[in-house]
Amino acid sequence: SQTIHQWPATLVQPVGSPLSLECTVEGTSNPNLYWYRQAAGRGLQLLFYSVGIGQISSEVPQNLSASRPQDRQFILSSKKLLLSDSGFYLCAWTHLTNTEAFFGQGTRLTVV
Protein backbone atom coordinates (compact mmCIF):
# COMPACT_ATOMS: atom_id res chain seq x y z
CA SER A 1 0.00 0.00 0.00
CA GLN A 2 1.00 3.57 -0.54
CA THR A 3 2.05 5.82 2.30
CA ILE A 4 3.14 9.42 2.55
CA HIS A 5 5.48 10.71 5.21
CA GLN A 6 5.93 14.34 6.13
CA TRP A 7 8.20 15.80 8.78
CA PRO A 8 8.63 17.42 11.14
CA ALA A 9 5.15 17.55 12.67
CA THR A 10 5.76 20.90 14.37
CA LEU A 11 8.40 23.55 13.90
CA VAL A 12 9.08 26.89 15.53
CA GLN A 13 11.54 29.05 13.64
CA PRO A 14 12.72 32.65 14.08
CA VAL A 15 12.13 35.25 11.40
CA GLY A 16 14.94 35.24 8.85
CA SER A 17 15.94 31.62 9.43
CA PRO A 18 15.91 29.00 6.65
CA LEU A 19 13.31 26.28 6.23
CA SER A 20 13.33 22.76 4.88
CA LEU A 21 10.29 20.50 5.02
CA GLU A 22 10.51 17.04 3.54
CA CYS A 23 7.89 14.72 2.13
CA THR A 24 8.33 11.20 0.80
CA VAL A 25 5.91 8.76 -0.77
CA GLU A 26 6.25 5.00 -0.61
CA GLY A 27 4.57 2.24 -2.54
CA THR A 28 4.07 4.02 -5.84
CA SER A 29 6.12 5.47 -8.66
CA ASN A 30 5.82 8.63 -10.75
CA PRO A 31 3.35 10.32 -8.40
CA ASN A 32 2.23 13.89 -8.82
CA LEU A 33 3.35 15.72 -5.69
CA TYR A 34 1.88 18.83 -4.07
CA TRP A 35 2.53 21.31 -1.29
CA TYR A 36 -0.49 23.03 0.23
CA ARG A 37 -0.72 25.56 3.03
CA GLN A 38 -3.61 26.15 5.38
CA ALA A 39 -3.28 29.53 7.04
CA ALA A 40 -5.26 30.24 10.20
CA GLY A 41 -8.97 30.36 9.40
CA ARG A 42 -8.44 29.82 5.72
CA GLY A 43 -8.73 27.04 3.20
CA LEU A 44 -6.10 24.94 1.50
CA GLN A 45 -3.92 26.98 -0.81
CA LEU A 46 -1.90 25.16 -3.43
CA LEU A 47 1.72 26.35 -3.32
CA PHE A 48 3.62 24.01 -5.65
CA TYR A 49 3.07 20.88 -7.65
CA SER A 50 5.37 18.54 -9.51
CA VAL A 51 4.71 15.97 -12.22
CA GLY A 52 8.26 14.62 -12.31
CA ILE A 53 11.81 14.90 -11.07
CA GLY A 54 13.04 18.46 -11.34
CA GLN A 55 9.66 19.70 -12.64
CA ILE A 56 8.11 22.28 -10.33
CA SER A 57 5.13 24.52 -10.95
CA SER A 58 4.54 27.45 -8.64
CA GLU A 59 1.01 28.60 -8.00
CA VAL A 60 1.60 31.59 -5.78
CA PRO A 61 4.63 33.92 -5.84
CA GLN A 62 6.07 33.99 -2.36
CA ASN A 63 9.00 33.49 -0.11
CA LEU A 64 9.07 29.72 -0.62
CA SER A 65 10.52 27.30 -3.16
CA ALA A 66 10.15 23.60 -3.85
CA SER A 67 12.39 20.90 -5.25
CA ARG A 68 11.98 17.30 -6.30
CA PRO A 69 15.41 15.66 -6.25
CA GLN A 70 14.01 12.13 -6.45
CA ASP A 71 10.85 10.59 -7.86
CA ARG A 72 9.14 10.22 -4.50
CA GLN A 73 10.70 13.09 -2.57
CA PHE A 74 9.37 16.62 -2.42
CA ILE A 75 11.02 19.41 -0.42
CA LEU A 76 9.67 22.80 0.58
CA SER A 77 12.29 25.43 1.37
CA SER A 78 12.85 29.01 2.25
CA LYS A 79 16.07 30.98 2.59
CA LYS A 80 14.60 33.51 5.03
CA LEU A 81 11.29 32.95 6.78
CA LEU A 82 8.74 35.71 7.27
CA LEU A 83 6.09 35.93 9.97
CA SER A 84 3.47 35.45 7.25
CA ASP A 85 4.93 32.02 6.43
CA SER A 86 3.34 30.61 9.58
CA GLY A 87 0.72 28.00 8.85
CA PHE A 88 -0.07 24.35 8.46
CA TYR A 89 1.80 22.82 5.52
CA LEU A 90 0.53 19.72 3.82
CA CYS A 91 2.16 17.45 1.31
CA ALA A 92 -0.03 15.36 -0.99
CA TRP A 93 0.27 12.97 -3.90
CA THR A 94 -1.94 11.66 -6.69
CA HIS A 95 -1.67 8.95 -9.28
CA LEU A 96 -1.08 10.21 -12.79
CA THR A 97 -4.55 9.09 -13.85
CA ASN A 98 -6.49 9.68 -10.65
CA THR A 99 -7.31 13.05 -9.19
CA GLU A 100 -7.93 11.83 -5.65
CA ALA A 101 -5.17 13.26 -3.50
CA PHE A 102 -3.69 11.59 -0.43
CA PHE A 103 -2.31 13.88 2.23
CA GLY A 104 0.45 13.66 4.78
CA GLN A 105 -0.13 14.51 8.43
CA GLY A 106 1.05 18.06 7.99
CA THR A 107 3.64 20.35 9.57
CA ARG A 108 2.62 23.16 11.88
CA LEU A 109 5.11 25.97 11.25
CA THR A 110 5.22 28.93 13.60
CA VAL A 111 7.55 31.77 12.69
CA VAL A 112 8.39 33.94 15.69
Next chain:
Amino acid sequence: DQQVKQNSPSLSVQEGRISILNCDYTNSMFDYFLWYKKYPAEGPTFLISISSIKDKNEDGRFTVFLNKSAKHLSLHIVPSQPGDSAVYFCAASGQGAQKLVFGQGTRLTINP
Protein backbone atom coordinates in the same frame (compact mmCIF):
# COMPACT_ATOMS: atom_id res chain seq x y z
CA ASP B 1 -9.95 34.49 -7.80
CA GLN B 2 -11.68 31.88 -5.66
CA GLN B 3 -12.82 29.21 -8.11
CA VAL B 4 -14.27 26.95 -5.43
CA LYS B 5 -16.30 28.56 -2.67
CA GLN B 6 -17.78 27.31 0.55
CA ASN B 7 -19.77 30.24 1.79
CA SER B 8 -20.64 28.82 5.19
CA PRO B 9 -17.62 28.86 7.48
CA SER B 10 -19.46 26.85 10.13
CA LEU B 11 -22.51 24.64 10.59
CA SER B 12 -24.03 23.19 13.75
CA VAL B 13 -26.33 20.15 13.57
CA GLN B 14 -28.00 17.97 16.15
CA GLU B 15 -26.90 14.36 16.37
CA GLY B 16 -29.09 12.09 14.26
CA ARG B 17 -30.23 14.85 11.94
CA ILE B 18 -29.06 15.57 8.41
CA SER B 19 -25.99 17.71 7.76
CA ILE B 20 -25.87 19.53 4.42
CA LEU B 21 -22.62 21.13 3.33
CA ASN B 22 -22.61 23.31 0.24
CA CYS B 23 -20.02 24.25 -2.34
CA ASP B 24 -20.11 26.45 -5.44
CA TYR B 25 -17.64 26.66 -8.28
CA THR B 26 -17.09 29.09 -11.11
CA ASN B 27 -14.90 27.20 -13.58
CA SER B 28 -17.05 25.31 -16.10
CA MET B 29 -14.04 23.18 -17.03
CA PHE B 30 -14.13 21.39 -13.69
CA ASP B 31 -15.32 17.82 -14.20
CA TYR B 32 -14.38 15.99 -11.03
CA PHE B 33 -15.35 16.95 -7.50
CA LEU B 34 -14.30 15.63 -4.14
CA TRP B 35 -15.06 16.09 -0.46
CA TYR B 36 -12.42 15.85 2.23
CA LYS B 37 -12.71 15.74 6.00
CA LYS B 38 -10.06 17.27 8.23
CA TYR B 39 -9.42 17.03 11.95
CA PRO B 40 -7.15 19.58 13.69
CA ALA B 41 -3.43 19.03 13.23
CA GLU B 42 -4.01 16.25 10.69
CA GLY B 43 -4.02 16.01 6.92
CA PRO B 44 -7.37 15.89 5.09
CA THR B 45 -8.82 12.47 4.36
CA PHE B 46 -10.82 11.67 1.27
CA LEU B 47 -14.55 11.11 1.79
CA ILE B 48 -16.39 10.87 -1.49
CA SER B 49 -16.16 12.08 -5.07
CA ILE B 50 -18.35 12.60 -8.09
CA SER B 51 -17.69 12.90 -11.79
CA SER B 52 -19.49 15.48 -13.87
CA ILE B 53 -21.27 12.73 -15.80
CA LYS B 54 -23.25 11.93 -12.66
CA ASP B 55 -25.54 14.00 -10.47
CA LYS B 56 -25.43 11.83 -7.37
CA ASN B 57 -23.02 9.48 -5.66
CA GLU B 58 -23.74 7.66 -2.42
CA ASP B 59 -21.44 5.91 0.03
CA GLY B 60 -23.02 4.81 3.27
CA ARG B 61 -24.12 7.85 5.26
CA PHE B 62 -22.53 10.22 2.74
CA THR B 63 -24.15 11.41 -0.47
CA VAL B 64 -22.81 14.01 -2.85
CA PHE B 65 -25.12 15.84 -5.24
CA LEU B 66 -23.94 17.77 -8.29
CA ASN B 67 -25.96 20.42 -10.11
CA LYS B 68 -23.88 21.35 -13.14
CA SER B 69 -26.21 24.03 -14.43
CA ALA B 70 -25.99 25.83 -11.09
CA LYS B 71 -22.31 24.95 -10.61
CA HIS B 72 -23.18 23.70 -7.18
CA LEU B 73 -22.49 20.58 -5.19
CA SER B 74 -23.52 19.47 -1.76
CA LEU B 75 -22.59 16.80 0.74
CA HIS B 76 -25.34 15.18 2.80
CA ILE B 77 -24.53 13.24 5.95
CA VAL B 78 -27.37 11.17 7.35
CA PRO B 79 -27.60 10.50 10.22
CA SER B 80 -25.03 12.89 11.65
CA GLN B 81 -22.79 11.49 14.37
CA PRO B 82 -20.49 13.24 16.90
CA GLY B 83 -17.45 11.81 15.09
CA ASP B 84 -18.48 13.76 12.01
CA SER B 85 -17.44 16.99 13.73
CA ALA B 86 -14.56 18.28 11.61
CA VAL B 87 -13.74 20.75 8.86
CA TYR B 88 -15.02 19.69 5.44
CA PHE B 89 -13.39 20.83 2.23
CA CYS B 90 -14.76 20.50 -1.26
CA ALA B 91 -12.32 20.34 -4.13
CA ALA B 92 -12.50 20.35 -7.90
CA SER B 93 -10.33 19.42 -10.84
CA GLY B 94 -10.58 20.05 -14.56
CA GLN B 95 -9.92 17.95 -17.64
CA GLY B 96 -6.27 17.04 -17.83
CA ALA B 97 -5.55 19.22 -14.84
CA GLN B 98 -3.03 17.87 -12.42
CA LYS B 99 -4.13 19.79 -9.36
CA LEU B 100 -7.07 20.10 -7.01
CA VAL B 101 -8.56 23.47 -6.16
CA PHE B 102 -10.01 23.59 -2.67
CA GLY B 103 -12.71 25.65 -1.05
CA GLN B 104 -12.20 27.49 2.22
CA GLY B 105 -13.77 24.73 4.30
CA THR B 106 -16.83 24.46 6.54
CA ARG B 107 -16.50 23.57 10.21
CA LEU B 108 -19.24 21.07 11.08
CA THR B 109 -20.17 20.59 14.73
CA ILE B 110 -22.51 17.78 15.70
CA ASN B 111 -24.25 18.44 18.99
CA PRO B 112 -25.38 15.53 21.18
